[in-house]
Amino acid sequence: MGYGKKIYEEARARLEQSRREAEDRARLAAEAFYQKCPEAREIKDQMGANAARAARAVVSGGDVRAGLMKLRDRGMALQAQYEELLKQQGLTPQDIKPRYACPLCGDTGFTDGRMCQCLKRLQRNLAYEALNMNAPLGKSTFEGFSLDYYKDDPRALRQMEGVLSACRQYAQRFRPDSPSLLFKGATGLGKTHLSLAIAGQVIEKGYGVLYGSAQTFAVALERERFDRPDPEAPTDANSQLLSCDLLILDDLGTEFPSQYVNAALYHVVNSRLLSEKPTIISTNLSMKELESRYSERFASRIAGFYGMVEFLGRDIRIQRRTAR
Ligand SMILES: [Zn+2]
Known part of the structure; x- marks a missing residue:
């Protein structure tokens, strides 16, 4: 890659x-x-x-x-x-x-005459450093994901048991042509935690993973924009987004809105679908909101080709605060 x-x-x-x-x-x-x-x-x-x-x-x-x-x-x-x-x-x-x-x-x-593993590994590590993304991986593991927060709502608990086991399986069986997923649900239900847990395991399997909030990616894309005003032109951030084995785009919809970034995101999502490379997007926006914020074609790519993973429950952070 x-x-x-x-x-x-x-x-x-x-x-x-x-x-x-x-x-x-x-x-x-x-x-x-x-x-x-x-x-x-x-x-x-x-x-x-x-x-x-x-x-x-x-x-x-x-x-x-x-x-x-x-x-x-x-x-x-x-x-x-x-x-x-x-x-x-x-x-x-x-x-x-x-x-x-x-x-x-x-x-x-x-x-x-072939690139050595060490050079590939070094590039992967540098790519992570460059986008400053591997920092929180260690804290968010599958083992550290507690279902206790969903206990008082049987429907949410059942749903989240299913979500946890689906995510575990996804990570265990990860291949470069695994399906793309959309993590949907309100803030504070564990979307970031589970996507980091997947990232950690997939990296351990030796795949190139890029993880970042939509805001981080937006900043990286914007920074390179001035060299190449075309959102589809290859740049460092852009080519990493396109070529990594697994791309995890966290908190889509929280980045600062920009036509340029929207176009670049569509390009990334669409290109990765065409080349059958998996992407995991998490968002608290509904499909309708995705459509109005980005574009109809963006939302329809996701609705048509991403596996939907619905997160239910009450905000874990609020529960933690009231428990104190
Ligand atoms: Zn070497």
């Missing part, structure tokens, strides 16, 4: 720094070793000269086999001597080699 050019460059720069630090540390360790053991440096130089001779022998052609065998034996003897000197200093060959954060790619970001 693509996170945009800025994220990619930042990730490459961080890997590059990590690689340079590993190599600097290795160089310092080797230098310290040679200080204590100057003989090792001479052997190292001889190893280099030996390898160069072997290379020349190959290039010169003719019957080089015997000569090469001799050079190989000599190289192995030098290597053994060198390791013996390391051992005398209480070191292993690894101690003077760079220790890369990612042994797969040596912190270059690529193995066999």
Whole structure:
């Protein structure tokens, strides 16, 4: 998945720094070793000269086999001597080699011409940081979701038991082509809590999740607007919204109203439906209100293609306050 050019460059720069630090540390360790053991440096130089001779022998052609065998034996003897000197200093060959954060790619970001997992992971983390979204994930888990608040209303309790188990299942069975959902219901019924719980589990499964309030997204989109006035033009925020495995748009309808953001949101919702990527939207607006605030086509996409999840009950925050 693509996170945009800025994220990619930042990730490459961080890997590059990590690689340079590993190599600097290795160089310092080797230098310290040679200080204590100057003989090792001479052997190292001889190893280099030996390898160069072997290379020349190959290039010169003719019957080089015997000569090469001799050079190989000599190289192995030098290597053994060198390791013996390391051992005398209480070191292993690894101690003077760079220790890369990612042994797969040596912190270059690529193995066999393909992007390494570490570079993908780094980009994902940076994307989260950039939109400042992973902060509240730890607090909102399925285990921490209490049905006690719905106890005094049997209908709400039954409904919310169903909602909780549906959300758990959704997270457990998440795939990049899972259905989109609309969390509907008044403020304070646990919509944010359960969408964060889903986000947490889906991230743990290794998928790229973007979570944010509609307000946060609106600000990110507006910030980039001045570079590219077309709401459908690819920008960093926009391309992340389109390409992440799961997009969670919390509290739709609470963002500052703007034609530009409305157009961009429609584009995101519609494009993700077309590419069969799941989105979870939570809102306390009714379908009618969604229609009048955004557009008929926006509301009809959601009514037609999103699974409806109805939250019932009394505002948990008010219940907590009165219980105190
Ligand atoms: Zn790597």
